[in-house]
Amino acid sequence: MRSKAHHIFFILALFVVFGIFSQTNAQNATITAENANLRDSPANTGKIITTLANGTELVVLSQSGGWFKVRSGKNIGWVHGNAIKLDDVSQAAVDSCDLCVTTVKDRMTDRVTTVGTEKIVISNDGKTGFAISLLTL
Numbered sequence: 001m002r003s004k005a006h007h008i009f010f011i012l013a014l015f016v017v018f019g020i021f022s023q024t025n026a027q028n029a030t031i032t033a034e035n036a037n038l039r040d041s042p043a044n045t046g047k048i049i050t051t052l053a054n055g056t057e058l059v060v061l062s063q064s065g066g067w068f069k070v071r072s073g074k075n076i077g078w079v080h081g082n083a084i085k086l087d088d089v090s091q092a093a094v095d096s097c098d099l100c101v102t103t104v105k106d107r108m109t110d111r112v113t114t115v116g117t118e119k120i121v122i123s124n125d126g127k128t129g130f131a132i133s134l135l136t137l
Helices: 002-017
Strands: 027-031 035-039 048-053 057-064 067-072 075-080 084-086 099-101 110-115 118-123 128-130
Touching: 048 075, 057 075
Parallel strands: none
Antiparallel strands: 027 057, 027 084, 035 048, 035 075, 057 067, 067 075, 099 110, 110 118, 118 128
């Protein structure tokens, strides 16, 4: 069992080193408001991390109600949907995977891949985890 865990860790480390977990399959957006507050939670009461100017390009990580969790440079936080315009997803490439999980039409947001005999979930924000075998094909 220990050898198997080391094997999986080594493979995941290689993925990180060689950039396998890139944001090429993420939804992009642009700030359309004059300025938009990037907040630490999806609410007007969330602490302001920074203010984003019109035209700032974003990577969308997830959505909650009318709020979008985004990455802008090194900052990650929440912006209200009224302040952004989502880029056309039909032009984006989708990576292949064993099982694609999506919350955005025509857009892969998470993927499940096999490393050895283990199913590994890879999310757009770079986090990984293991899938329960009953939930995978």
